[in-house]
Amino acid sequence: MNHYDVLGVRPTASTQEIDLAYRARRTQYHPDKYPQADEATVRWATQQMQRVNEAYAVLSNAETRERYDASQVEQEPPRSGAAREPRHSAAARAAAPAPAPTPPQVSLNDLLQRRLRGATFTRIYLTPYIPPKKLAGAGSSFVLGEGNDKVLVLIDATVFGGGKDGLALTEEGIHFKELGSSAERRFWEDVREVEVRGTKVLVNGSAIVDCNFCEKRELSQVFAVVREFLLARHAAQSSPEKTAEMMRRAQQSDTPWTNPVVCQEIFSIARQRVLELSDLMAPMESELGEEVLNREELAEFFTTAGAAIQDPGKAQRAFQFLVDTGSLCELAIECFEEEQPPSDRDALNGRLREPQAVRNLRQIVRGLVEGSDQNHRSTQARQFFQR
Incomplete structure (x- = not known):
């Protein structure tokens, strides 16, 4: 059909x-x-x-x-007078099971080379420019079962740059080790999401290694490609018959809300950030004796947004509001977890006619940022007047 x-x-x-x-x-x-x-x-x-x-x-x-229309014209059946296939042959062919479609191969190395070509980093090394000594150090310490020649990205988290602690990416998975911990590996098929929070790398919501000698911007740049790779894998494996156009839209489109896979990923990430913020705020709310975060309102917002991203007429605004929600929660989480007040505050700028839940969340986060600023100023004053 x-x-x-x-x-x-x-x-x-x-x-x-x-x-x-x-x-x-x-x-x-x-x-x-x-x-x-x-x-x-x-x-x-x-x-x-x-x-x-x-x-x-x-x-x-x-x-x-x-x-597609052009391909259909090429596949039209012959007109009257043209040679026809015998009925029994056509019936047998129709009854035979169709060959299983082969999922398109998704290469992390190809994505890294396309997206990060020419980029320069401090403690992050991309093949083929990984220093041999660091690669040997990582290979002897935490690259499990695949061999040094399989490493596509090496992130050195050691104090003196020996490469024996940190993180390595291969086509098969992610290898990591922190100082004083055992080496571990996660295969990509077991990874739902990867994110960077400050200098910490999280897999499926759990921190696996703190790359505290790396620049946050550089880590974010590399793992943006990793997230794109995971998204492409998901699209290829869940629907092998998806066209190259669908993949392009998932990876590069200026209108990501038209792709249901991208929408679902953003929905899941925003939801996860709200849950994390809820957990972080619970002790503070307990001390205050009242609920600051309106959880019922946020739950209703996600129910509405989850339906809206499936509606072509509403998907764009729903997608934007989900991005805003996730960004606000990231900013709030940074206030809780970082010693310095957040520097990137673009999320505090609201949109016209945004849902009440997002507007209220923005007010809460604005208060958290102002509180973080005040704490930082107080700390600086105490340090200045210490004798």
Whole structure:
């Protein structure tokens, strides 16, 4: 069945028709519509939803739609008078199972070379420019089972630069070791998310190593590529038949809210930041004897935003508000965990007509930042007048 049939529109359908058809099909097939259904029904609905998403991804973009239309013309069956395939042969071919699609290969090294070519770092080394002594030190200390020649990125977290503590990235996973700890490894298939908070690297929400001799900006730059790699792996493995255009949109698009994979990642990250902030604020709220963070309001916001990012007409604003929410929480978490007040305060600038939950969160974070500034000034004053 072709993409037009999946959405139930004419090959000459306008963009508006395609948008409307997509919304209708999404409502019809979304697995959340079958909360009480058996496993087979949910599986069927999920497969239908994947087809609908794939069709919409192709037909909603002028360039990919034009290429798809051209490919359909080339595949049209022969007209009357042309040679036809025997009916029994066609039936046998139709009954045969289709070969499983091969997932596109996603290379971390390719992404690193494309994104970081020409970049210079202080304690971060990219292949093929990793100093041999540091590579040997890491290989003897914490690169487990793959060999030094597999290391794509080496982050040296040692005091004197020996390379025996830190973090290494390969195509298979992430290797790490902190001073006084045992070496460990995480395979990429076991990694849901990687993030940088200050100089700490977190995997699946847990800190694995503190690269405190590295620049925060440099760490963020490298792990932005790692997150892109994880996103590409997820897209390739969950839907092998996704087109190259879909991958491009996931990785490079100026309109990321049009990609459901990217939207879901941002939703998950923002939600995780809110949960972390909630945990950090709980002791302070206990001392005050009142709740500062309106958790019911935030929970309702995420319910609404989770539905909105699946609606092409609402996805952009929902995506932006989720990014704002995550950024605000990052800023607040930095106030709790860093000794210095945060320097990057762009998240404090609000948008017009933002949800009440985001506006209230912004007020709370603004208060935390002001408190952090005041504490820092008080500390400086005490140090100045110490005798």
